Amino acid sequence: xxxxxxxxxxxxxxxxxxxxxxxxxxxxxxxxxxxxxxxxxxxxxxxxxxxxxxxxxxxxxxxxxxxxxxxxxxxxxxxxxxxxxxxxxxxxxxxxxxxxxxxxxxxxxxxxxxxxxxxxxxxxxxxxxxxxxxxxxxxxxxxxxxxxxxxxxxxxxxxxxxxxxxxxxxxxxxxxxxxxxxxxxxxxxxxxxxxxxxxxxxxxxxxxxxxxxxxxxxxxxxxxxxxxxxxxxxxxxxxxxxxxxxxxxxxxxxxxxxxxxxxxxxxxxxxxxxxxxxxxxxxxxxxxxxxxxxxxxxxxxxxxxxxxxxxxxxxxxxxxxxxxxxxxxxxxx
Numbered sequence: 001x002x003x004x005x006x007x008x009x010x011x012x013x014x015x016x017x018x019x020x021x022x023x024x025x026x027x028x029x030x031x032x033x034x035x036x037x038x039x040x041x042x043x044x045x046x047x048x049x050x051x052x053x054x055x056x057x058x059x060x061x062x063x064x065x066x067x068x069x070x071x072x073x074x075x076x077x078x079x080x081x082x083x084x085x086x087x088x089x090x091x092x093x094x095x096x097x098x099x100x101x102x103x104x105x106x107x108x109x110x111x112x113x114x115x116x117x118x119x120x121x122x123x124x125x126x127x128x129x130x131x132x133x134x135x136x137x138x139x140x141x142x143x144x145x146x147x148x149x150x151x152x153x154x155x156x157x158x159x160x161x162x163x164x165x166x167x168x169x170x171x172x173x174x175x176x177x178x179x180x181x182x183x184x185x186x187x188x189x190x191x192x193x194x195x196x197x198x199x200x201x202x203x204x205x206x207x208x209x210x211x212x213x214x215x216x217x218x219x220x221x222x223x224x225x226x227x228x229x230x231x232x233x234x235x236x237x238x239x240x241x242x243x244x245x246x247x248x249x250x251x252x253x254x255x256x257x258x259x260x261x262x263x264x265x266x267x268x269x270x271x272x273x274x275x276x277x278x279x280x281x282x283x284x285x286x287x288x289x290x291x292x293x294x295x296x297x298x299x300x301x302x303x304x305x306x307x308x309x310x311x312x313x314x315x316x317x318x319x320x321x322x323x324x325x326x327x328x329x330x331x332x333x
Contacts, residue, residue: 006236008033013082015039015069015115016089017062018049020191021130021183025086025228026051030058032232039078039089042066050190069111072118079118084235085127087115090160093194094134094280097156108159109166116170116178124177126241128234129167131182132160133220133248133289142252143292146182146244153284164244171242179234179241184248184291188224188311189318193332196255197221197312200262201319202328209271210263211331213278215256218288220248223311226304233300240299248291249304261309265316278331
C-alpha cells in the first residue's frame with residue numbers, strides 16, 4: 001500500500017522514539033510530512049537516544065517530550081492534540097528481563113495500559129501497537145501465522161503477551177481503534193549490540209574470534225525500512241481495527257549460518273566460538289521463528305523489499321562507520 005500524502009494531515013505521537021525501529025519510523029514520518037511528537041524516556045542528560053543521530057534538518061522538525069510510560073499524566077499530556085499513536089516504547093532485552101522482570105512488566109504492561117487509557121480519553125484516530133514475534137515462543141508449526149499459540153518463554157515475552165491482550169481488550173470493550181503489528185527480527189543501521197547482527201558484525205570487524213550463544217536457533221530477519229513500511233501501512237489501511245499482522249520476511253536462517261554470511265561479506269578470517277554464558281535457559285530458548293506474512297500482504301498491501309544480503313551489507317557499512325557506539329569485547333544484556 002502506498003499513500004505518501006496520508007501523513008500530511010496527521011499529528012503523530014511515537015513512544016519509545018529514541019529506540020532503533022522508532023528512530024527510523026520518526027525519520028520517515030517527518031519525511032512524509034507528519035507533525036511528530038517523540039516520547040522518550042527521561043534522563044538527566046536530556047539524551048534523546050538514537051534520535052540524536054538523525055539529520056539536523058529532520059531533528060529540528062520533531063517535538064521531543066521526555067517522560068516515563070509508567071506515568072499516566074505524562075502519557076496523557078504527550079497525547080494531547082494527537083491523531084495517530086505509534087506505541088513502540090518497551091524494555092525489550094530478553095536477558096535483562098531475566099534479571100529485572102518487575103521493571104519489564106511495569107514498563108511493558110502498565111506502560112501500554114497508560115497509552116491505551118490516554119488514547120481512549122483523547123479519542124485518537126488509531127493506535128498502532130507494537131508486538132513481537134517473541135510472544136509466539138519457539139515454533140510449534142511453520143510458517144507461523146497470527147493464530148499460532150502464544151507462549152511466555154521469558155518475562156519479556158510474557159509482558160508483551162499481556163500488552164497485546166490489553167490492546168485487544170480495549171478494542172473489544174471500548175471500541176478503541178487499535179491495530180497490532182508483530183515484527184519478527186528487525187535489523188539495520190543504529191541497532192544496538194543487544195541484538196545478534198550488530199553483535200556479530202562488531203566482533204568480526206574488531207576481533208579474530210566471535211562469541212555467540214545458540215548457533216542453531218533460527219530467525220526470520222527483516223530490514224528496518226521494511227518494518228517501518230509495515231507500521232505506515234497499518235496506520236493507513238481502513239477497516240483493520242482490532243487486527244494483528246506479522247511483519248516478517250517469510251524466511252529463516254540459523255544464527256551460525258548468519259555469522260558465516262557476515263564473515264564472508266566482511267572478508268576476514270574469524271573463528272566462531274559458542275559462549276555458554278550467552279545461552280538462554282533451556283525452557284526459555286526460542287529455537288525457531290519463521291513468519292507467515294500473508295495477512296500483511298493481503299490486508300495491508302505490505303511485503304518486504306530488501307533482500308538479506310543487501311540489508312546485511314548496508315548494516316555492515318553503517319556499523320563500520322560508527323564503531324565508537326559499540327563495545328565489541330562486552331556481552332551487552
